[in-house]
Amino acid sequence: MTAILRSVIRRDLLLAWRRRSDVATAVLFFVIVTSLFPLGIGPEPNLLREIASGVIWVAALLACMLSLTRMFESDHADGALDQMLVAAAPLGAIVIARVFAHWLVSGLPLVVLSPLLALQFDLPPELVGVLVLSLLLGTPVLSLVGAIGAALTLGLRGGGVLLALLVLPLYVPVLIIGAGALDATAAGLSALPHFLLLAAMLVLAGAFAPWAIAAALRISAE
Amino acid sequence: MLEARELAATRGDTTLFSNLGFTLAPGALLRVTGANGSGKTSLLRALCGLLAPAAGEVRWNGENIRALREEYWKHLAYVGHADALKGDLTVLENLVFACALAGLDIPVTRARAALESFGLSGREQLPTRALSQGQRRRAALARLAVSEAQPLWILDEPFAALDAQAVERVQLLAGEHIARGGMVVLTTHQEARIKAPSATDISLDRR
Numbered sequence: 001m002t003a004i005l006r007s008v009i010r011r012d013l014l015l016a017w018r019r020r021s022d023v024a025t026a027v028l029f030f031v032i033v034t035s036l037f038p039l040g041i042g043p044e045p046n047l048l049r050e051i052a053s054g055v056i057w058v059a060a061l062l063a064c065m066l067s068l069t070r071m072f073e074s075d076h077a078d079g080a081l082d083q084m085l086v087a088a089a090p091l092g093a094i095v096i097a098r099v100f101a102h103w104l105v106s107g108l109p110l111v112v113l114s115p116l117l118a119l120q121f122d123l124p125p126e127l128v129g130v131l132v133l134s135l136l137l138g139t140p141v142l143s144l145v146g147a148i149g150a151a152l153t154l155g156l157r158g159g160g161v162l163l164a165l166l167v168l169p170l171y172v173p174v175l176i177i178g179a180g181a182l183d184a185t186a187a188g189l190s191a192l193p194h195f196l197l198l199a200a201m202l203v204l205a206g207a208f209a210p211w212a213i214a215a216a217l218r219i220s221a222e
Numbered sequence: 223m224l225e226a227r228e229l230a231a232t233r234g235d236t237t238l239f240s241n242l243g244f245t246l247a248p249g250a251l252l253r254v255t256g257a258n259g260s261g262k263t264s265l266l267r268a269l270c271g272l273l274a275p276a277a278g279e280v281r282w283n284g285e286n287i288r289a290l291r292e293e294y295w296k297h298l299a300y301v302g303h304a305d306a307l308k309g310d311l312t313v314l315e316n317l318v319f320a321c322a323l324a325g326l327d328i329p330v331t332r333a334r335a336a337l338e339s340f341g342l343s344g345r346e347q348l349p350t351r352a353l354s355q356g357q358r359r360r361a362a363l364a365r366l367a368v369s370e371a372q373p374l375w376i377l378d379e380p381f382a383a384l385d386a387q388a389v390e391r392v393q394l395l396a397g398e399h400i401a402r403g404g405m406v407v408l409t410t411h412q413e414a415r416i417k418a419p420s421a422t423d424i425s426l427d428r429r
Contacts, residue, residue, distance in 0.1 A: 015310055078304055082272060
């Protein structure tokens with residue numbers, strides 16, 4: 001079974017590489033949206049420092065949404081999804097591999113770029129660390145929860161908008177706790193509770209989302 | 223052994239077929255015929271476990287396939303009417319991935335040989351979007367040349383878009399598979415000449 005999961009991840013990464021412009025679109029969207037705020041609001045360091053975590057987190061949510069619509073769409077259209085549904089490995093496991101590949105391609109770049117973008121908001125170094133760690137714990141949850149929405153809206157007309165309406169509300173707890181980690185640190189409190197909550201969400205989503213995604217995919221194939 | 227009992231499928235309010243039953247023993251062929259829209263693909267998808275039948279059940283060696291899941295799919299090679307090829311991957315990558323999903327770990331030399339037997343030598347490194355419709359069909363069917371370990375083949379319109387030579391090739395492979403005790407289920411509009419000691423025909427046309 002691990003051989004199957006390895007080839008699924010390999011395939012998704014290879015496809016992402018061959019269509020790197022798609023991947024770059026979401027990442028550049030993240031960079032541009034976060035860069036517009038300091039330009040629009042003006043160079044007031046205190047204000048920028050305060051809004052930094054919220055802006056970066058919201059931009060990360062939206063960038064994640066952009067890549068979600070593509071997650072199962074083409075596989076659904078060309079029959080590749082059917083082959084995954086009748087694969088020799090449990091669908092839940094294949095789904096985990098696919099979500100992991102999605103996160104590597106569209107979540108991890110956001111985590112890696114965030115310290116650079118934090119410079120625009122004049123975040124002090126200790127807060128940058130908190131931001132990176134909160135994104136590192138939070139973005140996999142975005143991929144997992146988003147994939148449920150992507151699977152549920154598969155093959156629907158206007159699926160993209162519906163996906164946003166379905167998934168963005170579910171992202172709210174991640175946003176509040178993820179962005180809250182920075183506020184807590186800035187206020188001199190420990191960010192540990194926020195990290196623990198994010199980690200708990202990740203564990204919960206990791207345990208239940210694959211099952212929900214697999215069920216939604218099976219329904220969409222019928 | 224594949225067994226269908228009192229199978230029924232509906233699309234919207236129309237019943238495509240109902241009370242359909244058959245038994246497919248090792249070394250047997252099942253041909254499903256019928257007009258467009260008569261439910262051939264639905265029947266095949268129900269046999270694969272992709273579609274929940276409106277009534278009845280499909281059994282593999284006496285157990286319901288919806289309970290067996292991977293234990294059943296392990297034994298199944300399904301080629302749907304869509305080719306399941308990714309246009310951005312090469313012909314060879316597509317074949318190796320299709321085999322990997324089915325749990326077959328095939329060496330690259332074997333994959334190349336399979337593609338060559340389908341007349342795709344020299345095109346292994348082309349992305350499949352650069353191929354013609356018929357060539358893509360060949361690339362999808364090439365996995366049959368390495369699927370002898372999977373006893374049950376379910377092929378939806380395998381001959382669509384193929385030329386006479388490729389049709390001959392698929393028929394030969396199916397005949398060999400049946401001869402070694404495999405089972406083949408296929409839908410076709412053409413007269414399929416597959417050597418099989420026991421062949422069943424199911425027509426989904428309303429009588």
